[in-house]
Amino acid sequence: MKKKPEHPPVLRTDLLPSNLTAGKRAKVLDLLAAYRRGAVLLGREQWRLFFETGRFDKIHDVDKKTFAAVMGAANRVQMCRYQVVGQLKGWVSNRANEFRDVVNRSSLPPETKHRLHVLNRMGAWFVRADVAMRETGEVIPREVRRLARSIMRHLMSRHRRPDLSRISLRLDHRAASLAAPVKATQGGRVRWWLKLSTMEPGKRIAIPLLDYEYHARRAGRTIDGIQIHCDREGRLNFGVVTDIGEACARSRAEYDGRGVLALDFGLSTLLATSEGQLLGRDWLKRLRRYDALLTMIAASQQRAGKKPRRSRRYRAFVEDLRGFLRTEIGRVLNKLVADGRPEELVLERLDFCHPDLSRRMNSLLHRCGRAVLRSKLADLADRFGVAAVEVNAAYTSQTCSSCGYVDRRNRAGRSRFRCLWCGKELHADLNAASNIGARRARPIGSVFVGKAAVLAELVREFGERRMRAYGPRRTGSRGAPVDPRETNPYFGGMPSSVVRSSGRRKASRKSVSAPAPAAA
Template sequence: MMRTYPYSHAAHTKKLNLVWAVLHAYRQSAKKIANDQWKSFFITGEIDKQALICASDHILSDRYLQTCQYQVVGVLKSWISNRKNEFRMLVMHSSLWEDPTEEGKRLRIQLLFINKHGLWFKDRVVMQKEAIPPEVMRLARNLFRRLMNKHNKPSFRHIGMALDAKVARIEKPKKARNAQFPYWLTLSTLTPRKPIHIPLVENPYALGTDGDDKAFVQINVRRGTAMDGRAGILDIARVKEAAPVFSLERPRPQIVDTLGIDVGLRTLVATSMGELLGRNLIDRLCRLDAQISRLATERQRQGLPVRSRRYDTLVNRLRTFLKNEIGRVLNGLFARVHPAKVVIESLDFRSPDLSRRLNRLVQNFGRTWFRQKLDMLSEQYGFLVEEVHAAYSSQTCKSCDYVAKNNRSSQSKFHCRFCGRKAHADPNGACVIRRRRSLAEYAPWRSKRQILQATVGCFLKRWSGRLSGMQVDSALRLVVEGNPYFADHRAALWPGNTTTD
């Protein structure tokens, strides 16, 4: 389990200019290497981190080029792995999967075999000593190209540098006059045998964490404006390998077997155990929204670009606040609760109380960081994460499964019109999300209409026998009959005898 920890540095302008020069050359080389890897992928069907690099096309040294190629190949393989998962889901959820014939079954197996081994662009593939027909290979290729075209390929224009010991080393000072800084980064530059030495300031948080320091250094560009007016600030981070606190193989304390989590902006996290964490998050976001919107409106009125140093400062303040709040809430939650599985909804960080601009910022950053933090904690504490569809979870009663729009009368109040249960709306939604685990009907790729049909079907499975025997003027029957979600089921429940006829 790898973790990165940023370290402040005290490099002067000359050294920073040398680092920027290396970074620009590194990014140019990354784009060229990526183009070569894509050519190899479409011709041979493989991405090879040991592929030969034509050094004459680059100004970086061979050591830098090898490090750069390893990083580029890792990014490309991760992107292709995501498309591979989408290919499998596409085949499994298509009408092809419902074909009961032997030919349909064989076609499914062949497509999944090609996808599993990444053989979409191979000329000839043998499965069980038989060559897969060319038309099946062509179908697999077309499906994979379609998925690739739906997503932008990784761009390396803004890539940071992930450097190993060949070009970057962090060492303790060897001379007494350098001892005021606990670490020094020795970094190779574009000039052979002319490295630079950058002093680093200790990170108390990293010092207090358990783990072994690895021989890797990350140099990234943080959003903002440096003192010299340059767009972006250089950040240096060390990599540390830490052992997980718990693992699935070893016994560990458990408070709950499965934990459902409902995520929002008014209450950041509501759990199926009834906890409400990160309340009134929206109030702080509204204040930041007013500042950012006022600044953007004023600059547009003056005919100036919206982006400025002050605008970047406010956006960074928003990102930092979200990151800290999400980290604080999730760290505190999993320090107390040790589940085997966590079930979350499809994350949506939008709110009608915020402007379109801030909704976009919060949605893009908040959703990404929440999932990243949850993945980090899943490695640390050894739990599994499952995502389910969130549609109608806030309108469904956890006790009787009745779903209705008027069940939720306000942001916090939930009152079931069928069984009469009253509760806080957010923990009720978390319980509903928890119950949707491992059910194919509530998979994230389903449409909202399919989710509604599944929810109504679940309710009718429990209560249709009782409902069908009710009198016309029964209060519960009137509640269900007046619910538009059950319009398609009225005739089946009460054939020729409904109050809406």
């Protein structure tokens, strides 16, 4: 009986170049093209199953001969189906998260919300049969199921479905195997020889994979199998997968995490912490340079009636931008973990947008930046066990971290914060980071709470706090000349009534506690 590993697998992929001959390159491209054609056909089959049964099925193998004829071998069909189903499930899972947020923010009755959440958890948006509640056995009404279908269709229409015609080729040990070089090393450059099956039955080719320093220092066990991808420039990359679970288990055991660190990500300054650190201050300048170059190339392409993605320079700058994001975000988070050694990171749900950047640049940052950040946070969790918690960041940039007063006028510019109530002044990102850290254990810190509910709670809490100075047109611990709540739409007409009621409470307490005057 095979013994199970003592640690969970942690997989990392390194893309290795190759100096394969033109004949071997042509055979690899033929295999990749056939694999992608099969992926498109399998995707159509899986979408049909999804809308008929509400499920993807990775073992649905009805038409074996057709797919095997397209891809050249039955085992490749199975590998491709697993990969296609994994991509489609991931895409639908993201839509399910959006479905949950839409329902939470809606004004529907609580009972309808609960039924919609049940349908969402079960993935039964398009199931045609009756769906029953697991707790009570009650059948969910048709109108609720119809509403769930409408919401899901709307969310799916807002996003492009996965492009399976550009899928990478992933083969396991049945179709690809790695062997360390014995003699043919090309002067020590060859790290692996890949034995790959081709479209010709029983025919295999040997492909040299060249090494580089980062992969050579990768600790772990190399897994048999390969990933092959061809980019838009026609370059072939071979992904070698390594299991670093044992090394991660050791680093987690040695890591001595302590405390919680709150982070505020921005584009003016990359990152501000609840401990007063500002990291990546030149981040926006670099992004503006990328923005100017990409805008110039895109405008030139559009004048010529072409799409910007067809420009080699445009694609090169986009790849350079992605590399910059990976490098800078990884550098900053690695420094925080190495210096501060936090046990938990608290951060907001990011959108990576800035008003000084173009719409094109904000779109690139939104797609690339969030993916890079999630990947790095997952890597820190694997390596050191550092947990990452998302909190609701509504009004954190407008709320004073000292007195709790919320007002959009508290922002004195994009980088300065000055509270109109207590007069506290500090960097706006540092103030937001402190508020993010304070929300970790509060009900309004949940990402499922709407902005209106957050604002109502902030106003209520501030109204219940004990004020140091009360009086008409003079409030606050530092004696602000005018009560800012009188012109703050967040508080409405509350301030005057609060002041009057507080004065009545003080007077009533005074009249009760004072002794009665002696009779004449």
